Amino acid sequence: MPREEVFVITKLYPSQFSDAEAAIDDAVEKLDIGYIDLMLLHHPGDGDVAAYHAMEQAVADGKIRSIGLSNWYIEELEEFLPQVNITPALVQNEIHPYYQEQEVVPYIQSLGIVTQGWYPFGGRGHTAELLGDPVISAIAEAHGVTSAQVILRWNLQRGVVVIPGSSNPDHIRENLDLFGFELTDEEMAQIAALERGEKHDWY
DSSP states (O other): OOOOOOOOEEEEEEGGGGGGGHHHHHHHHHHHHHEEEEEESSSOOOTTHHHHHHHHHHHHTTTTEEEEEOOOHHHHHHHHHHHHGSSSSHHHHHBBBBBTTTHHHHHHHHOOOOEEOOOTTTTTHHHHHHHHHHHHHHHHHTSSSSHHHHHHHHHHHEEEEEEOOOOHHHHHHHHHHSSSOOOHHHHHHHTTTTOOOOOOOOO
């Protein structure tokens, strides 16, 4: 497979921030794919600005193509962004119908930064409840699709990039099959009303 057809994202953890340059070199060496498409800081922590500066240098050196953040919200971004030189290409946060980040997503997008949602189906221990939600199930039935497809389509219509994980080829194909239907404004509003502020991980 040609290298340019694969897009690889990896992260630096706060435990690596103190020697970010070495951690970046280690990631490039271990992956052994020539360059990293996108590297993120996993979440805020001591030394995050210096670690980001190391990623900026790695971009200049051709080791990384683009850089971003994970688990950064409005207050963190307002403090962080004035201290860096390259605007993050992407901010990756937990986003699902029970935790929608209705203020955070538009804020990030207003900065020209892509928003990416992890745990789109609610995460470990919560997926069955979310996929079985009566509102989502009814919308899925109306369109002749699955609840998973409804959730992914909802994200796309909000301008949120989603990264559902699966090792099941059928599920992977299903997760890609999102462009044969569109949710109505009413359906988008019904899903918006599911907001619980229910975060399923601590980041």
